[in-house]
Amino acid sequence: MSKPSFDEFMQNALEQESQAQPQRDLWPGIERAINQPAAIEPTPRSNHWQKLSGIAACTIAGLLAWQVVMNQPQQDSLAHISAFFEQQKQSLLVQYQSQPALTSDWQVQLQELEDAEQAIKLSLKQDPENAALLKMLAQVYQQQLDLINKVHEPQWQQI
DSSP states (O other): OOOOOHHHHHHHHHHHHHHOOOSSOOHHHHHHHHHSOOOOOOOOHHHHHHHHHHHHHHHHHHHHHHHHHHHSOTHHHHHHHHHHHHHHHHHHHHHTTTSOOSOSSHHHHHHHHHHHHHHHHHHHHHSTTOHHHHHHHHHHHHHHHHHHHHHHSOGGGOO
16 A cells, blocks of 8 residues: 555545535525625724824824923933942042042142033033033043042052
């Protein structure tokens, strides 16, 4: 007993399918459905208004969200950045509180950097999206941290 090939199997299946007859005559119902004019159901007008009002509500919500994001003051992010670096600076000062500083005028240099920080912040209030000013502010913050580190923990004293 050999297995029939796939082609033979498909041919047999197609022949059997073509021999299947419906249990009743469906053609009269099909002809009636074709010849009868299609009854168009009117769609309720409220459905269109619901869709339109939904689209309008989403559009307004999107525009309001965009407006809030675009008009959000940049001072908040500037305040967060300033608070972060101030926290780091205070942490370093507390850490090196018991160690003697190598120079006595380092606090004058730190004050000059803090004055530069205040001047940059004042300029940023007028132009909050100025990338050059933001970069300068970050450099002044880094210089403050570096000054505190170098004065209290110079490279040549480390092992």
